[in-house]
Amino acid sequence: MTEMLYREDPYLREAPARVSHLTAEGGIVLDRTVFYPTGGGQPGDSGWIAWDGKRLPIAAAIKGEGEDIVLVPSEASALPPAGAHVTQELDWDRRYGHMRVHTALHLLSVAVPFGVTGGQISAAHGRLDFDMPDAPQDKGAIEEQLNEFGALDARVSESWITSQELAANPQLVKTMAVQPPKGAGDIRLIRIGEEGAEIDLQPCGGTHVARTGEIGALRIGKVEKKGRMNRRIYVHLDS
Numbered sequence: 001m002t003e004m005l006y007r008e009d010p011y012l013r014e015a016p017a018r019v020s021h022l023t024a025e026g027g028i029v030l031d032r033t034v035f036y037p038t039g040g041g042q043p044g045d046s047g048w049i050a051w052d053g054k055r056l057p058i059a060a061a062i063k064g065e066g067e068d069i070v071l072v073p074s075e076a077s078a079l080p081p082a083g084a085h086v087t088q089e090l091d092w093d094r095r096y097g098h099m100r101v102h103t104a105l106h107l108l109s110v111a112v113p114f115g116v117t118g119g120q121i122s123a124a125h126g127r128l129d130f131d132m133p134d135a136p137q138d139k140g141a142i143e144e145q146l147n148e149f150g151a152l153d154a155r156v157s158e159s160w161i162t163s164q165e166l167a168a169n170p171q172l173v174k175t176m177a178v179q180p181p182k183g184a185g186d187i188r189l190i191r192i193g194e195e196g197a198e199i200d201l202q203p204c205g206g207t208h209v210a211r212t213g214e215i216g217a218l219r220i221g222k223v224e225k226k227g228r229m230n231r232r233i234y235v236h237l238d239s
Contacts, residue, residue, distance in 0.1 A: 097123025
């Protein structure tokens with residue numbers, strides 16, 4: 001099982017680790033990692049690992065067998081052997097963009113109060129698909145509300161509940177097609193705002209900024225029709 005350092009501290013950019021094993025496909029599994037693996041619409045992190053004077057670019061991180069996180073090299077090269085001690089380093093600008101966009105999408109799900117049927121994140125923009133029959137009539141109002149949320153500089157935090165507690169509060173689940181993230185039988189919640197006065201509270205396994213003020217200015221982009229009851233709304237980082 002890979003220890004998920006990114007969950008304990010999403011701002012951790014580098015850390016030492018030991019190579020647990022290599023996969024048959026040439027992936028690298030560390031005993032602990034700062035690399036977030038692809039999931040929940042958020043891309044896997046990229047960056048580098050270094051050992052014994054060598055430096056290997058990492059193209060992505062993905063989920064492996066069980067609780068393993070596999071680092072995928074971006075080029076055919078010599079790999080560190082099992083047991084090797086390495087230093088891992090994130091492409092921080094890309095990861096931080098993911099964090100800002102991911103938190104912005106949670107806010108978008110508040111500004112557009114319909115069920116979410118899908119989503120995707122990049123370092124500069126993201127989108128959510130909503131179970132809604134008609135396009136929003138006032139994109140400007142949505143954009144204004146998102147930027148008001150950012151101006152509040154609200155705290156973003158996590159907590160955990162049991163699956164039984166989630167079953168008793170089904171309104172917490174906004175994504176209609178994705179199972180909530182679980183760990184040791186519990187479910188991670190991301191809270192925007194203070195407890196009891198939340199702007200948003202929903203299950204999520206991704207990385208987020210610590211405060212909404214870090215997101216910066218946001219701009220609503222295209223709104224696309226993706227089916228009779230599906231509207232896709234894009235949001236862009238404007239700074």
